[in-house]
Amino acid sequence: xxxxxxxxxxxxxxxxxxxxxxxxxxxxxxxxxxxxxxxxxxxxxxxxxxxxxxxxxxxxxxxxxxxxxxxxxxxxxxxxxxxxxxxxxxxxxxxxxxxxxxxxxxxxxxxxxxxxxxxxxxxxxxxxxxxxxxxxxxxxxxxxxxxxxxxxxxxxxxxxxxxxxxxxxxxxxxxxxxxxxxxxxxxxxxxxxxxxxxxxxxxxxxxxxxxxxxxxxxxxxxxxxxxxxxxxxxxxxxxxxxxxxxxxxxxxxxxxxxxxxxxxxxxxxxxxxxxxxxxxxxxxxxxxxxxxxxxxxxxxxxxxxxxxxxxxxxxxxxxxxxxxxxxxxxxxxxxxxxxx
Amino acid sequence: xxxxxxxxxxxxxxxxxxxxxxxxxxxxxxxxxxxxxxxxxxxxxxxxxxxxxxxxxxxxxxxxxxxxxxxxxxxxxxxxxxxxxxxxxxxxxxxxxxxxxxxxxxxxxxxxxxxxxxxxxxxxxxxxxxxxxxxxxxxxxxxxxxxxxxxxxxxxxxxxxxxxxxxxxxxxxxxxxxxxxxxxxxxxxxxxxxxxxxxxxxxxxxxxxxxxxxxxxxxxxxxxxxxxxxxxxxxxxxxxxxxxxxxxxxxxxxxxxxxxxxxxxxxxxxxxxxxxxxxxxxxxxxxxxxxxxxxxxxxxxxxxxxxxxxxxxxxxxxxxxxxxxxxxxxxxxxxxxxxxxxxxxxxxxxxxxxxxxxxxxxxxxxxxxxxxxxxxxxxxxxxxxxxxxxxxxxxxxxxxxxxxxxxxxxxxxxxxxxxxxxxxxxxxxxxxxxxxxxxxxxxxxxxxxxxxxxxxxxxxxxxxxxxxxxxxxxxxxxxxxxxxxxxxxxxxxxxxxxxxxxxxxxxxxxxxxx
Numbered sequence: 001x002x003x004x005x006x007x008x009x010x011x012x013x014x015x016x017x018x019x020x021x022x023x024x025x026x027x028x029x030x031x032x033x034x035x036x037x038x039x040x041x042x043x044x045x046x047x048x049x050x051x052x053x054x055x056x057x058x059x060x061x062x063x064x065x066x067x068x069x070x071x072x073x074x075x076x077x078x079x080x081x082x083x084x085x086x087x088x089x090x091x092x093x094x095x096x097x098x099x100x101x102x103x104x105x106x107x108x109x110x111x112x113x114x115x116x117x118x119x120x121x122x123x124x125x126x127x128x129x130x131x132x133x134x135x136x137x138x139x140x141x142x143x144x145x146x147x148x149x150x151x152x153x154x155x156x157x158x159x160x161x162x163x164x165x166x167x168x169x170x171x172x173x174x175x176x177x178x179x180x181x182x183x184x185x186x187x188x189x190x191x192x193x194x195x196x197x198x199x200x201x202x203x204x205x206x207x208x209x210x211x212x213x214x215x216x217x218x219x220x221x222x223x224x225x226x227x228x229x230x231x232x233x234x235x236x237x238x239x240x241x242x243x244x245x246x247x248x249x250x251x252x253x254x255x256x257x258x259x260x261x262x263x264x265x266x267x268x269x270x271x272x273x274x275x276x277x278x279x280x281x282x283x284x285x286x287x288x289x290x291x292x293x294x295x296x297x298x299x300x301x302x303x304x305x306x307x308x309x310x311x312x313x314x315x316x317x318x319x320x321x322x323x324x325x326x327x328x329x330x331x332x333x334x335x336x337x338x339x340x
Numbered sequence: 341x342x343x344x345x346x347x348x349x350x351x352x353x354x355x356x357x358x359x360x361x362x363x364x365x366x367x368x369x370x371x372x373x374x375x376x377x378x379x380x381x382x383x384x385x386x387x388x389x390x391x392x393x394x395x396x397x398x399x400x401x402x403x404x405x406x407x408x409x410x411x412x413x414x415x416x417x418x419x420x421x422x423x424x425x426x427x428x429x430x431x432x433x434x435x436x437x438x439x440x441x442x443x444x445x446x447x448x449x450x451x452x453x454x455x456x457x458x459x460x461x462x463x464x465x466x467x468x469x470x471x472x473x474x475x476x477x478x479x480x481x482x483x484x485x486x487x488x489x490x491x492x493x494x495x496x497x498x499x500x501x502x503x504x505x506x507x508x509x510x511x512x513x514x515x516x517x518x519x520x521x522x523x524x525x526x527x528x529x530x531x532x533x534x535x536x537x538x539x540x541x542x543x544x545x546x547x548x549x550x551x552x553x554x555x556x557x558x559x560x561x562x563x564x565x566x567x568x569x570x571x572x573x574x575x576x577x578x579x580x581x582x583x584x585x586x587x588x589x590x591x592x593x594x595x596x597x598x599x600x601x602x603x604x605x606x607x608x609x610x611x612x613x614x615x616x617x618x619x620x621x622x623x624x625x626x627x628x629x630x631x632x633x634x635x636x637x638x639x640x641x642x643x644x645x646x647x648x649x650x651x652x653x654x655x656x657x658x659x660x661x662x663x664x665x666x667x668x669x670x671x672x673x674x675x676x677x678x679x680x681x682x683x684x685x686x687x688x689x690x691x692x693x694x695x696x697x698x699x700x701x702x703x704x705x706x707x708x709x710x711x712x713x714x715x716x717x718x719x720x721x722x723x724x725x726x727x728x729x730x731x732x733x734x735x736x737x738x739x740x741x742x743x744x745x746x747x748x749x750x751x752x753x754x755x756x757x758x759x760x761x762x763x764x765x766x767x768x769x770x771x772x773x774x775x776x777x778x779x780x781x782x783x784x785x786x787x788x789x790x791x792x793x794x795x796x797x798x799x800x801x802x803x804x805x806x807x808x809x810x811x812x813x814x815x816x817x818x819x820x821x822x823x824x825x826x827x828x829x830x831x832x833x834x835x836x837x838x839x840x841x842x843x844x845x846x847x848x849x850x851x852x853x854x
Contacts, residue, residue: 185715
């Protein structure tokens with residue numbers, strides 16, 4: 001019981017469960033196999049991009065560029081494969097690596113030239129989509145390659161590929177954050193950059209590499225985005241960066257840096273997608289959807305912050321037991337040191 | 341005259357000098373939290389024109405007593421008398437109404453108001469409507485002049501340094517004619533010179549008849565200031581104001597329940613083997629011509645005033661400030677320390693003065709705080725061995741006698757002493773051989789200080805070299821083998837500790853001021 005409540009996945013899992021139950025209550029089309037499949041496809045792009053956004057939040061800054069970077073990268077992929085005679089698989093590789101390159105620019109500006117991440121990636125937000133419009137006279141490129149569809153709509157043993165990407169990339173991200181030096185260093189730099197520096201960690205390099213990884217994940221998301229409609233467009237990915245940040249925040253990542261669990265970001269992305277799906281199934285207008293997502297962000301983060309009180313309430317229903325939980329991270333940051 | 345007679349005489353003189361009228365008296369205060377008796381039959385009197393020191397380790401009941409006086413806690417039994425009449429302090433407002441003013445670390449001032457507005461906060465002199473600004477500024481000027489505080493009443497508070505803001509806070513208490521001014525660890529955030537100013541201010545207030553209760557665990561400071569001292573231990577008055585001579589060894593012994601020799605448990609472990617040699621060190625930040633050697637098992641104390649350059653020398657050694665001249669040799673080999681990472685690799689360890697902002701990771705448990713400087717040591721292939729990490733941390737925690745809760749507990753749940761040990765443990769695990777300790781006893785209670793001194797012994801016993809920076813001359817003289825006196829970023833003298841006395845350390849002070 002205690003372990004469940006104090007887990008960093010608890011709050012995000014509650015949020016996901018609650019919205020799932022709500023959507024199931026409002027429409028019986030939610031559980032249709034076709035819809036669930038559709039859901040997996042929809043969540044994949046946000047979730048994969050959000051891995052990168054989460055890492056950047058972990059080092060204590062923010063990445064506003066992925067939406068625009070996705071637009072540029074889908075155009076790059078389309079131009080490479082359709083007009084510039086690059087092979088399909090090399091084109092995919094170049095796109096992802098180029099995504100890493102855009103991340104490296106963000107990282108260079110932020111970590112080495114010390115421009116705050118919010119500003120440097122705001123510049124990227126503007127510039128990358130601008131560059132995307134410079135290709136093909138600013139028009140989308142359609143019918144990129146017959147091979148491209150299957151990356152998104154293909155299945156193995158009946159399982160859609162995007163679901164497999166999610167499992168593979170999140171498993172890798174979880175392993176990376178938990179079991180590698182760089183992952184630990186990212187948490188350390190986000191928690192206290194000065195102490196990290198004085199502990200012998202190369203702080204700028206760590207920040208730089210977090211941005212590069214975020215760029216690579218944006219590249220992966222861009223390939224899927226292009227595959228979804230077999231096209232590249234400078235208009236793709238609008239608002240994607242905010243959805244990715246929302247996924248991380250609903251997942252409990254602290255914008256102060258250093259705290260959070262990358263797996264929870266998947267729950268955050270699922271929460272957002274399920275809400276959107278449910279609203280679509282109920283034919284709710286887009287404007288209302290934005291409002292609802294806003295409420296979800298507040299609620300999900302609230303549940304995480306109030307979970308001690310919630311746990312006390314639940315445990316009180318079992319007579320003869322007392323709740324004793326360590327304070328959550330967020331509560332602790334508000335507590336003052338106490339002494340007798 | 342032998343020491344015992346001297347002490348008795350001083351005690352008698354103490355008692356006789358207490359001539360001011362009793363303003364506040366606590367009689368047999370008892371306060372329990374569950375089974376813990378935080379205040380066990382505490383009595384003390386506070387007189388006009390007296391600075392009354394209240395000392396004790398963390399957990400001795402000081403804070404509970406203050407909170408009782410502020411009206412935040414209700415005593416289980418006992419009497420509080422004000423001017424001889426029993427009073428009750430059911431809430432902070434009641435305490436304030438009876439003139440109890442408390443100066444905490446966090447000030448009760450408004451940053452964007454002027455000094456004058458702050459001094460009379462809540463009680464601004466007014467006409468029928470509006471505030472009489474001229475009157476208020478005039479009154480503020482008078483109060484500041486009376487206390488000889490060189491601050492303009494028109495200064496905006498936020499523009500003043502913290503030490504000055506504190507003086508405004510104290511002036512505010514004084515202006516409100518407080519019957520008791522409580523100061524709780526007022527020097528924690530102050531530099532040495534600012535402490536002098538503060539003490540001068542408090543002494544002027546004493547002459548004007550103020551009754552001041554001064555709480556601290558900095559014994560070496562308190563003895564310069566107070567008229568009488570009450571010592572608390574485990575919630576009880578272990579030595580009353582009448583009995584306590586103003587004498588460091590006596591007070592410390594009462595406070596920690598052990599003798600002073602145990603307080604500074606110095607071991608001599610210095611060998612002749614050189615572990616670090618520094619030649620002609622210089623940096624852009626004002627370090628110049630620094631030469632010294634450090635031997636295995638030796639504690640080299642850096643003496644000198646705050647701002648004399650001791651920390652800057654430490655920063656240069658740890659690769660934080662780039663060198664402009666000179667070279668550093670570790671075990672005879674020249675090393676290039678261009679970053680803290682390089683310094684760590686060369687075997688240096690650095691305990692920063694401000695461990696909260698520069699040392700600890702508050703997002704990590706104790707385990708991760710310990711291993712962070714040597715993650716390489718946990719690698720199995722490219723993967724961190726988390727099971728080994730737990731073992732390593734458990735070993736360090738046991739070895740340094742850190743609270744076992746630290747293993748999985750977060751840093752804000754640990755005491756200052758335990759936090760300090762966690763950082764020390766980090767460097768032990770990183771395999772450091774040259775330990776730079778910058779004010780390692782800053783802000784930790786006196787029992788934990790002794791623990792830090794024991795750890796220094798342990799470091800030297802294991803053959804490490806220690807560079808020890810402290811503003812407390814007693815600590816420096818007690819724990820060092822040799823002392824390098826630093827002035828204006830230069831080492832002006834290196835001598836065996838037996839050839840250095842307090843005057844030598846202060847002599848440096850005079851020249852800096854000149």
